[in-house]
Structures are given as C-alpha cells and as structure tokens.
Amino acid sequence: xxxxxxxxxxxxxxxxxxxxxxxxxxxxxxxxxxxxxxxxxxxxxxxxxxxxxxxxxxxxxxxxxxxxxxxxxxxxxxxxxxxxxxxxxxxxxxxxxxxxxxxxxxxxxxxxxxxxxxxxxxxxxxxxxxxxxxxxxxxxxxxxxxxxxxxxxxxxxxxxxxxxxxxxxxxxxxxxxxxxxxxxxxxxxxxxxxxxxxxxxxxxxxxxxxxxxxxxxxxxxxxxxxxxxxxxxxxxxxxxxxxxxxxxxxxxxxxxxxxxxxxxxxxxxxxxxxxxxxxxxxxxxxxxxxxxxxxxxxxxxxxxxxxxxxxxxxxxxxxxxxxxxxxxxxxxxxxxxxxxxxxxxxxxxxxxxxxxxxxxxxxxxxxxxxxxxxxxxxxxxxxxxxxxxxxxxxxxxxxxxxxxxxxxxxxxxxx
Ligand code: HEC
Numbered sequence: 331x332x333x334x335x336x337x338x339x340x341x342x343x344x345x346x347x348x349x350x351x352x353x354x355x356x357x358x359x360x361x362x363x364x365x366x367x368x369x370x371x372x373x374x375x376x377x378x379x380x381x382x383x384x385x386x387x388x389x390x391x392x393x394x395x396x397x398x399x400x401x402x403x404x405x406x407x408x409x410x411x412x413x414x415x416x417x418x419x420x421x422x423x424x425x426x427x428x429x430x431x432x433x434x435x436x437x438x439x440x441x442x443x444x445x446x447x448x449x450x451x452x453x454x455x456x457x458x459x460x461x462x463x464x465x466x467x468x469x470x471x472x473x474x475x476x477x478x479x480x481x482x483x484x485x486x487x488x489x490x491x492x493x494x495x496x497x498x499x500x501x502x503x504x505x506x507x508x509x510x511x512x513x514x515x516x517x518x519x520x521x522x523x524x525x526x527x528x529x530x531x532x533x534x535x536x537x538x539x540x541x542x543x544x545x546x547x548x549x550x551x552x553x554x555x556x557x558x559x560x561x562x563x564x565x566x567x568x569x570x571x572x573x574x575x576x577x578x579x580x581x582x583x584x585x586x587x588x589x590x591x592x593x594x595x596x597x598x599x600x601x602x603x604x605x606x607x608x609x610x611x612x613x614x615x616x617x618x619x620x621x622x623x624x625x626x627x628x629x630x631x632x633x634x635x636x637x638x639x640x641x642x643x644x645x646x647x648x649x650x651x652x653x654x655x656x657x658x659x660x661x662x663x664x665x666x667x668x669x670x671x672x673x674x675x676x677x678x679x680x681x682x683x684x685x686x687x688x689x690x691x692x693x694x695x696x697x698x699x700x701x702x703x704x705x706x707x708x709x710x711x712x713x714x715x716x717x718x719x720x721x722x723x724x725x726x727x728x729x730x731x732x733x734x735x736x737x738x739x740x741x742x743x744x745x
Pocket of ligand 1 (some may be wrong): 538542543544545546547548580581582583584586643644645646647648649652663664665666667673676677680681712714715728
C-alpha cells in the first residue's frame with residue numbers, strides 16, 4: 331500500500347499528463363464558475379459518501395461545492411472528484427476518459443501504476459488515431475460521445491484504470507503530505523498545559539464556538555461554549571475529535587451575492603471548436619446543490635424531490651488552511667464564487683448580512699463595508715447567521731483564530 335500515495339502524488343503533479351486548455355485552472359480542484367484554485371485540498375479526502383438523512387432531512391458528505399462527486403460508485407467522493415477535471419470541457423477538456431488512460435500509458439508513471447494496480451491496466455488496443463482524437467478538446471459530439479473507439483472489453487479496462495487513477499489521487503490527498511494536521515490549533519489541542527494560542531486567538535476561538543455560532547456548521551470538535559465554565563482554558567477533554575475537520579459535511583445557502591467578476595459570465599460565445607461554456611452569460615444563476623439534484627449526474631432518483639429545497643446551497647467548507655497562501659500579499663477568493671476576498675470580509679458578512687442596507691447598484695462604494703448586495707439565490711437562505719452582534723474587535727479576533735488553522739506550525743521551542 332505504500333506505493334499508493336506515492337503513485338497518486340506523482341500523478342497529481344503530472345501537469346504534462348493532461349494539458350489544460352488555457353493553462354490557468356488548477357487541474358485537480360477547480361471549476362471556472364467557482365474560483366477554487368485557492369481552496370485547499372486538505373480534509374477533502376475525509377468526506378463521507380453522500381447520503382440523505384431522513385431524520386435531519388439533510389445531505390451529508392460528497393465532494394465539490396455542489397456535492398456532485400457523490401462517491402456512490404467508488405465509495406470515495408475524493409476519487410470521483412479527481413476524475414472530473416481532466417474531462418470537464420471547462421477545465422482540462424480531454425474529449426474522452428480513455429485519452430487520459432492513453433497518456434498515462436505513455437508516461438513515466440506507467441510501471442509504478444502497474445505495480446499498484448496490476449499489469450492489465452494498460453493492456454488496451456489503441457486505435458491508430460488516438461493521439462489525434464485526444465488532441466481535440468471536448469466536449470465530444472453527441473453523435474460520438476466516446477471518440478476513442480475501443481472494443482467493449484478495452485473500454486471496460488480503460489474505465490477501470492481511469493477509476494484507479496482517481497483512487498490514487500484520493501489516497502495522496504489523504505496522505506500527510508497534503509493533510510498533515512500540523513496547525514497551531516492542532517498543536518494547542520495536543521499541548522493543553524501550554525499557552526499556545528495568543529489571547530486574541532483564544533478569544534476568537536471562544537467566539538467561534540460561542541456568540542458567533544461558527545462551530546454549529548464548521549465543527550471544531552467541541553461543544554458549544556454555552557456549556558463551558560472557564561473560557562480562558564483549552565478544554566480538549568470536551569473535544570469529540572482531536573483532529574476536527576471544521577465542517578459538518580452539510581450544505582447551506584449563506585445568501586451570498588453573485589460575483590460578476592467571475593470570467594465564466596463572459597464565456598457565452600462559442601470558441602473555435604463551437605463550444606460555449608456558459609451560453610446564458612450574466613443571466614446564469616448558480617443554484618448549487620439544487621441544480622446537481624436535478625441533473626442527470628444525480629445517481630439516486632429518490633433525491634430529485636429535494637432539489638427545490640437545496641437551491642442556493644453549497645457545501646460547508648473546511649476551515650483548515652483557510653488562511654494559507656503562497657505569499658503574504660496573495661489575495662484569496664472565498665466562498666463558492668470567490669465573492670469575498672479576505673477573512674475579515676467573510677466574518678463581516680456573517681456578522682452583518684441582515685443588518686446593513688442593501689447596496690444601491692454594483693458600484694455602491696459602501697459594498698462589503700456598509701451595505702451588501704442581494705443574495706444570488708433568495709430562497710433557502712440560512713437564517714441563523716447574518717446578525718451576530720459582533721464588535722469590530724471581535725470580528726478581528728475570529729480572523730486571528732482562523733489563521734491558527736494553517737498547517738506547518740513550528741512551535742517556538744523547535745525554532
Ligand atoms: C449555517 C452553517 C454555517 C455557519 C453557522 C457558518 N458557516 Fe462558514 N460556511 C458555511 C458554508 C455552507 C460555506 C460555503 C458557502 C458558499 O460558498 O456558498 C461556508 C464557508 C466559509 C468560509 C469560506 C471557506 C473557503 O474556503 O472559501 C469561511 C472562511 C467560513 N465559512 C467561516 C465561518 C465563520 C468564521 C463562521 C462564524 C462567524 C461561519 N463560517 C459560520 C456554513 C456555515
């Protein structure tokens with residue numbers, strides 16, 4: 331099994347394996363409408379297979395903001411997530427999954443892959459035009475949905491190999507290289523006899539699990555502070571988990587406005603291959619989980635009936651590594667559409683969504699400070715947030731706490 335994360339690691343970095351059409355999008359985790367090139371892979375590998383809980387009347391698990399990588403087939407949502415970008419016409423745009431398998435068969439990882447998954451993996455009779463077919467970006471035409479023409483047996487083998495490619499990547503994502511659980515917060519949980527968190531960070535955590543009710547969705551492994559007697563100390567004995575994932579695996583509509591800056595809105599004209607990513611242009615509404623439940627990609631017809639009540643909902647993000655950035659001045663894009671650009675903006679939104687006025691037009695100078703635009707999807711908006719009554723200083727303390735969730739913390743003694 332040692333080979334598995336290793337193989338996944340190599341595949342994960344194999345940018346030459348699947349060439350991005352525009353070279354801009356991260357090929358493992360992004361969607362053009364959802365600029366998640368800044369989201370972290372941490373924790374994703376630990377999401378459960380999507381299920382509907384009758385009692386809670388809620389969906390738990392799955393991957394992608396709209397849950398569409400359900401994990402139904404492979405029993406692994408992260409693996410199914412990894413299989414999407416290579417053939418998504420808005421991302422890598424390969425016209426056929428068999429193209430990815432073909433390129434794998436020609437790559438330096440081939441023997442490693444065979445060691446893990448078996449020598450049958452690439453025993454496939456490729457048509458002589460495979461390279462040419464694969465060089466034309468997808469989507470394939472409706473008349474020829476699998477443009478690499480294979481025998482039924484070879485197609486079955488290519489499909490299995492493709493699935494195993496996804497499983498390798500998921501295993502890598504779960505490995506300590508991607509998900510190490512080495513944040514300052516983890517260190518604090520493991521060293522309760524030490525004053526690890528600064529006073530502001532600790533105050534922020536207490537707000538996070540108290541007045542600001544963040545941990546009702548972003549589970550931090552502790553009970554609500556209503557039950558806590560001495561908020562000045564860490565109380566890991568109360569923790570349900572010593573490695574909390576900061577998500578409850580459900581989804582919610584936070585009432586976020588549209589982000590017109592997302593390039594997807596301009597991609598309404600066919601490219602030279604006749605493909606238009608978003609024919610609806612600016613009138614496109616992203617309904618998130620609701621749209622997935624209505625789509626042919628929904629593997630369970632019983633779920634369709636819930637679509638309307640999940641319009642506008644997106645999966646609760648993990649908050650691990652939410653402040654991680656390649657360099658200090660790097661501007662991240664938060665939430666499914668990247669509308670919020672800093673953690674301060676995020677906390678201010680939760681705090682004041684329902685308190686501040688609605689902005690007057692897109693150019694209102696008060697936007698994000700003294701006014702908020704209307705939600706993109708006005709139904710199913712979560713009523714528990716939006717009016718938290720936090721002071722400016724308390725907002726800053728929550729931000730300070732969020733910065734303690736970045737991996738690779740080096741304790742002072744070890745410096
Ligand atoms: C009702 C459940 C709920 C509560 C309460 C909640 N969140 Fe969230 N959070 C979500 C959901 C759902 C998303 C993703 C929403 C989207 O993108 O549309 C999210 C996203 C985020 C993100 C963006 C992560 C990313 O990678 O883009 C941050 C940061 C965040 N929440 C912090 C907080 C903080 C701080 C609080 C408390 C003030 C809080 N949340 C309270 C459900 C919740």
